[in-house]
Amino acid sequence: MSRLVVISNRVAVPSKDASANQGGLAVALLSALREHGGIWFGWSGETTEHFTGEIHRTEGDGVTTATIDLEEQDIDEYYNGYANRTLWPLFHYRIDLTEFERDFAGGYKRVNERFADTVLPLVEPDDLVWVHDYHLIPLGQKLRDRGMRNRLGFFLHTPWPPSRLLVSLPSHAQLVESLFAYDVIGFHTEDWLDSFRRYVVDMMGGSLGPNDTVTANGRTVRAIVAPIGIDTAEFEATTLSDEARFTKERMYMSSTGRSLIVGVDRLDYSKGLRERFLGYERFLQNQPDRRGLVYLLQIAPPSREKVNTYQEIRADLDALSGRINGEFADMDWTPIRYVNQGYPRPQLAGIYRAARVALVTPLRDGMNLVAKEYVAAQDPADPGVLILSSFAGAAAQMKAAVLVNPYSAEELADAIVTALAMPREERVRRWQTLIDGVRREDVFWWCALFLDALEDARVREPA
Template sequence: MTPEPQFAGLEKGASDSDSSIDELEIVLRPQDPPQFPVLRPRDQLQSPTPLQQESQLSQSPVMRPQDLSQSPSPHSFTDSDILEEPELGLEDLAVQQESKPVNNVTNPMIVVSNRLPFVLKRNNQGALERTSSAGGLVTAVAPVVIECSGVWIGWTGLADYKQEDRIPESKPDDCSPTAGLKSCQAKPVIVPDESTFDKYYNGCCNGTFWPLFHSMPDRTVFDLQTWRAYEVVNELFARSTLEAVKSVIQDNKTGKTAVPIVWLHDYHLMLAANTIRDSVIDEGYKIRMGFFLHIPFPPWDIMRIFPWCDEVLQGMLGCDLVGFHIEDYCLNFLDCCQRCLGCRVDKNKMLVEHCGRTVQVKALPIGIPYARFTQLALDAPRVFPESDVKVVLGVDRLDYTKGLLNRLKAFERLLVKYPKWVEKVILLQVAVPSRTDVKEYQELKEDIDKLVGCINGHFSTPSWSPIRYIYGCVRQDQLAAYYRDSVVGLITPLRDGMNLVAKEFVACQQDNDPGVLILSPFAGSGLIMQEALQVNPYEMENVADTLNRALEMPLDERQLRMFQLKKREKKMDVDAWVQAFLHTMGVIYDNKDETPHEEQYLDKIEVKDFDISLGPLVDNCTKLGVILDFDGTLSFLARTPSLAIIPPETKRVLERLSNYHDCHVAVISGRNLENLQEKVGVEGITYGGNHGLEILHPDGTRFNHPMPPGYKERLEKLEEELRERCTVNGAWVEPKGLLVAWHYRNTD
C-alpha cells in the first residue's frame, strides 16, 4: 500500500471515565497498457472442474456495468483500498459482487478514512462529478454503512473543495457498492490550508510514518512542522467525526441501546481517537471506537526513534479495539505500550490497560473480494500468445519497500546459475507509478530502468528478452489474466503490512493447472500463506534456487499447495474481515451464541506482580527513583485526613532509602506542603504538596507554581459556595491552600 493520506484525528489524553472516585478536588486552571512479444500461454480455460463448480455455487453473483472503461477506481494490492489515487494506478473493472449478509447490523457505523469511498472530479463547467471506487475495502464496508444508515468521513481529494460545494448523488446506472450511499452519508473533511495538508500528507505520513513503520529508519525524516500539521489535520478529522456522531445519534431510529460504532483506518488517523473520546464524554454520549492499521507496526527499538512516539501510542489507545493484520504486529504494539508508556499489558489475552480503560488488541488479517477475482479470471481472455516461454509475474507499486531491485538481481542470478532457463522463461514485472514528484522515487525508477536494460542487454537474443517491464497502468481484468496465465507469482517485498497481490494471484489460479506462489516472509501474508514457497528477498541466491524449484515443481505438488491456499483465501475474504471486526466490537453475534458484548479486563494487581515486574528492574538499575502517594499508599485511608498516620515500619524503610546516594524518594499528595512534611517526617526526600504545585527538595530549595491574578480570591469564593451548597449528609469541604477538596466518602 502506498503511503497515501487516509485517516486523521488529534491526540489528547484519554479520559478516565470509569475510575472510582471518593474525593473530588477542584482546581481553577488558566486557560492502454503496452503489448509484449510472444510468450508461452497456459492451458486453455477449460470447463469448470467440480471444485470450480462448487466455488462458483458458493459465491455471490457478479454484475458488471456496460462501460467498464469509464470507472477508474482504487485497486488495493497491499494493505488498504481507501486511497487518494489508485494504489497500483490500475484502471478498475467496476465489478460488483453481492455482499454477504452482515447479521442485521443496527448500530450506526461511522467509517473514517483519509479518502471518501468514491472519486470526486470537476467537469469542464466546474461542477462536481462522482465516479465509483470498487476496491475490496469499499466493496465490503460500504454496504454495511448503507444498511445501518451510517456515515463515511474522508477527504475529497480536491484542494479546491469549498464548504458550499455539495457531493452529488450516484448516477442511476451506477452498480458499484457505493451506489446506495447517499450524499448526506458522505461527510467531507475540508483542510483550508493546502500547505498544511501537504506537510501532513507528504511530510508526516509519507516522509515519516511510511518508512518508519516499514522498519526503514534511515529513510525517515523527522520534522516538527510536519508533525504539527499532522496534529492539525487529525483535529479536523476528529471534529468532523464528532459532528457525525451527534447526527447519527439524533437520527437513530433503532433506539437508545444502539451505540454508534466509529471505525478509524490507518496511519493517517492515529491521533483522532482521544479527541473524539474526550469530547463525547463531555457531551454525555456513548460510542465504541475501533482502529485498524493497514501497514506493519514496528518493534519497540524502531518505534522509540520517533520523537512523538508516546502521543501516537496514546492516540491509538483512545479506541476500544486496535486491530492489526497479524499477531506479530499486535505483540509489537503491546511491547511499545508497556515499554514506552508503562502500561500494564496481557500478551495472552491481548489487552492493554490505559487511563483506567482496557483496550483490546486483535489480529484481523484482511482479505480480498475473492469471488470477484475468481470470476474475472474465468472471464478474462488470454493475454499471452502461444509460446514455450514460461512467465514469472511480479506486480507492485513502484516503492522502495517492494524490493524490486533485489528481485531483478535474483532473476539475473537464476539465468546465470541455471542457464537452462535462458529463452525458456521471462519475468513480467508490472510497476505502477507512485509519487512521481518525489526525488527518491524518481531515483528508484532510474535504477530499475538501468538494471532492466543491463540484464536484457546481457541475456537477450533476437527472439527473446528475459524481462518484460511495464511501467504504467493495467486494467483489472487484464491483471487477472496475468495472474491466471503465469506459472510463478514472485512476491518479494522487503517489508509489507499484508500484500494482497499474493491473495489475488491465488484467487485467479486454475484448479487443473495452477501456478506456484513465491512469497517473502517479511509481508504479513507470508506468515499466513504457509503453502507458498518462502524466500528471503535480501538473499539473491535463495530466491534464484527457489525460482528454479518453482519452475520445475510437478503438477501434483502445485495442485496440493494451491488447493490449500485457495481454500483459506476463499474463507478469509474481505467480507469475513469486516464480519470479524463487527463481531469483536459487539455489533453482530454468532447465531449459536446470541450473547451481548462483554468487556474484557486485566486481572487486578497483586503483590506478586510487583515482585515479577519491578524486581528485575531494581536489581539491574544503577539509580532508583521512588515516587509515592501518601493517603492510601504510605498511610491507610482514614475517616478524616487528620487521622491519617504513617506506620513506623514504613517510616523506617523510607529513612533507610533516603540514606542511599543512588536512590531518590519523592512523596506527592493533595495535602498542602507543610501538612505533608509533618505527616511523613523523613528528611532527605522530596515533598510535593498540592499535587506538585508546591515542591520542597532535600537540599531545602523550594518551587511554587505561579498562580494567575485573582486565583486565591476565586478559590475562597468557590470554597464558600461549596460549604453552603454541598456540605450535607456527611460531605465536607477541606481547604488545602492552593486547592480545595470536597469529600463525599462518608455520604449516605
C-alpha cells in the same frame, strides 16, 4: 443494528460496477456500509485555497460518502510529509529513509483535528466509528476530546514497528497513547500485535489482560489480530470474465511458449523490487539453459511521485532493468518487461491466470493482497506457484507458498528454479491449501471479525 461510520484518508466512490476497478478493502467496506447504513468520510483528493470544512456528500448504490478538500500546505505536511516520509518508512523498518520534520508533525496534527471537527456533526450517538490506517492514528483521541462517546475502532493496514525503531520518532509516546482512545485496535498479524504489546509493557509500564486487552495509564483497549482478505468469490468470477479470458490469451500469444513470471506492486521501496530484479538476474546467471524460456513481467504503477525517494526508486529500477535486459536479451527475447502503469482488475486476473509463477517478495508488508488474488485466479487443474516473502503479513496465513528471504538473491533464484520445476501434483496440493484459506478468511470474514469485536465494546461513560 448500529450505523457504521468509516473514516479513512481517501474514500472509494461507490458505483454499481465498483468491483471492476476497486480493491478488496473498498469492496468490503462498501458492503459493510450497505449492510449497516452510514457514511464513509475522508479527504476528497482535491485542494482548496482556504480550508472551510465544507463537506461534499454523494449518494450512490446504497452508500453515502462525505469528503472534504484540504489546503496545499495540509497535503504537503500531512500526506506527503508525516504520513509518507515519516510514518510509512518508519513502520516499514526503513529508519534510514525516515524524515523527522516539525512542520510535518504540525500538519499531521492539524489535519487530524480538521477531520475530527468536520466528521463529528455527522456521527449519531449509536454509530460504530471505524478509523483506518496510519494517516489517522490520533483521530480517535481528537474525537474523544470533542466529547465523542461512541464505540471507536482503529485498524492499521501497515506493520507496527518494534520498540527499538519506534522510539526514534520524537512523538512516539503521544502517538501510542492516542491509540488508547479507541475501544478496539486491529493488526494484520500476531507479530505486529506483539510489537505493539511490547511497547506498551516496556515503554509505558502497561499490562496485558484477558480477552486481548491492553492497559496503560488507566485506559484499556482491546487489541486483536484481524488479517484482511480479498473478495475471493468476486475475484474468482472475474477471472472467468471475457476480459480476463482475452487478457490471458493475449499473454499466451505474446509469450510464444515461454513461462511467465509476474510481479504486481505499487512502485515503493517496501516492495523489494530492486532485490527482486537482482534475484531474477542471479537466476539467469545460474541457469543459462533456461534463458529464453521464461520472462518476468513486472507491473509497477507509480505512487507518491512528489516524494523524492520514489523518484529515486523509479530511476534505479529503470537503470537496473535496462542493464539486465542489455546483458541477457536476445534478438527474439527480453528477460524483463517492466511496465509503469496499472491495469483494471479483470485484466490483472487474466495476467495472474496466465502466469506460471508469481513473485510477491516485499521487504516488509502489512498483508499483501496480490498474493491472495494470484491464488484466487489460478486454474484448479493446472495452478501456478506463489513465491512469497517471509516478511509479508500474508506469509502467516499462506505457509503452503514457496517462502523466501527477499534480501537473498541466491535464495530467490533457487525459489524460481523450484517453482518452474514443480510437478503438477505438488502445485495442485499447495494451491488447494492456499485457496481454502483465501476462501475461508476473505475480506467479509475480516470485516465481520473486527466489527463483531467493536459491537461488543461498551459505550464510554461521560468524562
